[in-house]
Amino acid sequence: MATLPQTGTDWSELKGRLRQLKQGDYAWKDGRLPVYVYHYTEELMRVSQEAYMEFFTENALGRKAFPSVATLETEVIEMGIGLLGGGSRAGGTFTSGGTESIFLAIKTARDWARKEKGIDRPKIVMPVSGHATADKAADYLGMDVVRTPLRSDFRADVGLLEAAIDERTCMVYASAPGYPHGVFDPIEEIGALAKKRGLWLHVDACVGGFLAPFARELGYPIPPFDLSVPGVCSLSADIHKYGFAAKGASLVLFADRDYQKYQRFEFSNWPRGTYVTDTFQGSRAAGPIASAWAVMN
Numbered sequence: 689m690a691t692l693p694q695t696g697t698d699w700s701e702l703k704g705r706l707r708q709l710k711q712g713d714y715a716w717k718d719g720r721l722p723v724y725v726y727h728y729t730e731e732l733m734r735v736s737q738e739a740y741m742e743f744f745t746e747n748a749l750g751r752k753a754f755p756s757v758a759t760l761e762t763e764v765i766e767m768g769i770g771l772l773g774g775g776s777r778a779g780g781t782f783t784s785g786g787t788e789s790i791f792l793a794i795k796t797a798r799d800w801a802r803k804e805k806g807i808d809r810p811k812i813v814m815p816v817s818g819h820a821t822a823d824k825a826a827d828y829l830g831m832d833v834v835r836t837p838l839r840s841d842f843r844a845d846v847g848l849l850e851a852a853i854d855e856r857t858c859m860v861y862a863s864a865p866g867y868p869h870g871v872f873d874p875i876e877e878i879g880a881l882a883k884k885r886g887l888w889l890h891v892d893a894c895v896g897g898f899l900a901p902f903a904r905e906l907g908y909p910i911p912p913f914d915l916s917v918p919g920v921c922s923l924s925a926d927i928h929k930y931g932f933a934a935k936g937a938s939l940v941l942f943a944d945r946d947y948q949k950y951q952r953f954e955f956s957n958w959p960r961g962t963y964v965t966d967t968f969q970g971s972r973a974a975g976p977i978a979s980a981w982a983v984m985n
């Protein structure tokens with residue numbers, strides 16, 4: 689068991705030990721790892737690292753103390769909204785990753801359903817291919833999830849989604865693309881279903897958000913999947929995946945920023961005044977925000 693040492697060790701020796709430890713890891717730079725690390729070029733990584741180090745110390749919780757971080761964050765969100773089909777009413781939040789973006793979308797939909805539909809314990813209906821983190825969020829948030837079988841092409845079967853909807857359902861969840869098979873659910877059809885039944889549609893574009901728009905520009909047949917599709921209420925897109933930013937960078941975007949009143953946590957029943965956050969995290973690293981800003985620019 690490791691114990692705190694009585695005397696310090698020379699930094700160069702510690703650094704050597706850190707590097708030594710990595711010897712047994714997968715060789716991601718050689719393409720030996722298809723997940724966890726998204727590496728494009730050395731030059732891009734250098735930009736990401738240097739931007740991160742510029743904001744290594746700042747805290748994104750302190751928007752008034754660090755207007756610099758607030759500016760970077762706002763610009764990243766605005767660029768994301770522009771890329772992903774948001775209109776003039778759209779809004780969003782920079783988060784630590786896909787898990788936090790999805791958690792916040794589900795929390796927002798839960799509180800929307802409680803307030804506007806009177807559903808105490810809301811339910812999510814989704815194809816079985818949706819990311820595990822939806823169930824994780826539902827577990828934390830006191831919600832239920834129903835997962836439906838796929839079509840033979842591994843996409844959501846909209847008829848089965850519709851059949852699973854009941855009076856407690858608040859959200860339909862679809863992926864663009866899903867992690868297990870890498871295919872897009874039929875977002876337009878699911879959007880029409882969500883509109884018809886008065887439900888929230890979340891699109892998980894954690895993998896596709898910063899890849900698919902560019903693949904489309906290159907002429908690949910990317911189906912409509914973003915905030916411009918009628919019925920889509922929220923969308924998650926990870927900048928730390930194919931946006932190639934440092935880890936700890938994702939966006940949760942909303943078609944209408946009014947929804948974010950259900951996202952926000954506000955508290956003042958303590959001696960330190962009002963505490964308001966839009967994220968799950970309190971103190972937040974500013975490095976990933978600077979990295980995302982630099983890489984996007």
Ligand SMILES: Cc1ncc(COP(=O)(O)O)c(C=O)c1O
Pocket residue numbers: 784785786787788790819821863865866867892893894895926
């Ligand atoms: C489609 C999809 N959604 C959500 C996540 C969760 O993202 P994170 O690991 O950044 O929390 C992933 C991760 O691979 C994913 O592929």
